[in-house]
Amino acid sequence: MAGMITALTALTMGLGQQTDTLIAVQQGTRLDVSNFGGKIVVKAWSQNAVRVHAQPSSGDVIEVALASSVLSVKTTSPRGMPHDVEYIIMAPAWMALNLTGVHSDIDVDGSQAAVRAETVKGAVNCRGGTGYISLKSVEGAIALHDAKGRVEVNSVSDDISLIDVSGDVSAATVSGDIELEGIQSSRVDVSTVSGDVAYAGTIADGGHYRLATHNGDLKVSVPEKTNATISVSTFNGEFDSSFPVGAADTGTHRFSFTVGSGSAGIELETFNGDIALRRPGEMKDEAH
Amino acid sequence: MNDPWTSRLSEHLDDTLTGAERVAADAHLASCPACRAVADDLQRVRTRARALDDRPPATDLWPRIAQQIGLEPGRRRAVRPLPLSVPQLLAASVALMLLSGGAAWLVARHAAAGHTAMGTSALRFAWANDPRYGAAIAELQAALDEGRNNGRLDTATVRILEHNLAVVDTAIGQARRALEADPGSTYLNHHLADTMRQKFDLLREAAAIVSART
């Protein structure tokens, strides 16, 4: 392994050789990784240093540069597009991450900082993240676990899964399901065009929740003592509730009713699909 | 004889009574069917208020507004000249948004802070019927076509994007047909507008990918 590099402007690693480099970084440095194809894996550790491990193809070069509080890592090729590379990177948990790929999967594990991960074709998996978290893929499933902050997740042609996430949540896909479980948030806005949406989480007083799909079902599980005004809209589907609906304000294809004090606002909307409102645990019972 | 709790029922509904008052009110409601009936009615009134539809004016006020603010109706008066190419327009849009501090991300969709007014949402995107929407869609579609034709987008990505555009277009078609049969439906208006916006967002994403590969 190469020795610790504490100050550098650019470092060019060699031809087809395995790269294993350790770079000391100061608090506030951001990690930028750009990888056309392959994989980007970033794992958090407690050292104030970044370790980059990769094996480029013959002719490709891995460039690591530290400037203006940004540590950038990328692969270049003298012959146009570089070949696929798999990066295994250890980075401080406090380090903000900016990871971009084209035909690249992205995995993040243990971050306690802001995470931005975008790829065109590839899955994005993130465990951790604090602050602003933005995950995006065109063709690839996106999964986020144990994160806290302002979350934006966008896919086009695959599923989205958010588990044990707290903070404001926005998620959208076109063809894919959206699963939200263990959500603690006062603002949730998720939509898909062709897919199901499942939500299990808190409903905060005064919160805003919008769950929408065009072709697909909605399954929502909220706590027993929820206080919400619930608006249900479907053009071609049924609504089934474990909560008493009571005096509902009805209209064509849409009606609203109140649970508890009606404090939060919940919009449940499908076009072709059913909507189910359940208590915790009931959705799992139905699945079995 | 007046029931002293009647005048407090709205406070009970809005949860603005003190803890002790609320306990007393709950106890009274448990034993007073008349008050319970009134309380139910008040809740229905509040729910009804929240579900009121907003209606635009019968007259299109825009020409008068444009005249008053010094715009020629239907024409832009751009202070900053905007680049013509779509990828540059996207970049300019992002820059303008960041400069304006616009983080109106989720919040722009919903009601005022601290209160849910779920039923009072206006026609969220009345611009969906604006011909400028069609023009923007055409521009973004052209950027996608350009990316495909000049190889900036690989064929697999193009296939995925076009498949999903077809998914959205199908959804838009279904929503439109439903709305034609029931043009006064607030729900269908909102749903169509939201679906059209999803197409706009998808094309904008595709154009951004093309731009990034330039």
Next chain:
Amino acid sequence: MTDAAPGVTTLNGDGARVADPEAVDVALAAGGDGGAFERLYRRHVARVHSLARRMMGGEAAEDVTQDVFVRAWAKLGTFRGDAAFGTWLHRLAVNVILTRRSARGIERGRYELGDAIDAVPTAAPEPHAAVDFEEGISRLPDGARQVFVLHDVAGYKHDEIAAMLGIVAGTSKSQLHHARMALRAYLDR
């Protein structure tokens, strides 16, 4: 929502994707783009007009709506984006409406203590089948109507309403209650 860990460079300024066309339109309109402002107008005119109609009555609503948007154009430069544009516009609309009402010297009709409305009816009032809920709102005394529209329709809290109308919060609560009691007769049954 928590801030990023101490010492971490935030990513807010770095390549944040456009997630909301409205934010773009606001920025463009603030720079003088009339097309962008027209899109904002079309997006929000129904809500502004409905607020004006419910608080001022139908005849003045169009004039007031026009005033709101002209004022919004002039003040766009003061919009900082720390709240939703719709929220900012709605608050501006309320200010324009209340100023117009003061200028017209509209007497604020209110329910007074001792009105029969306080009595507990043994049954709900007969529904006015031919008169819908909106019409019922328009028939409320002025002051009660303002409070009802601002609280139940627009979502303002009593202390906010009290500050807007120059009354105390207790009066706002009382007028709201009386308005709701009267509007029971206009519920769909």
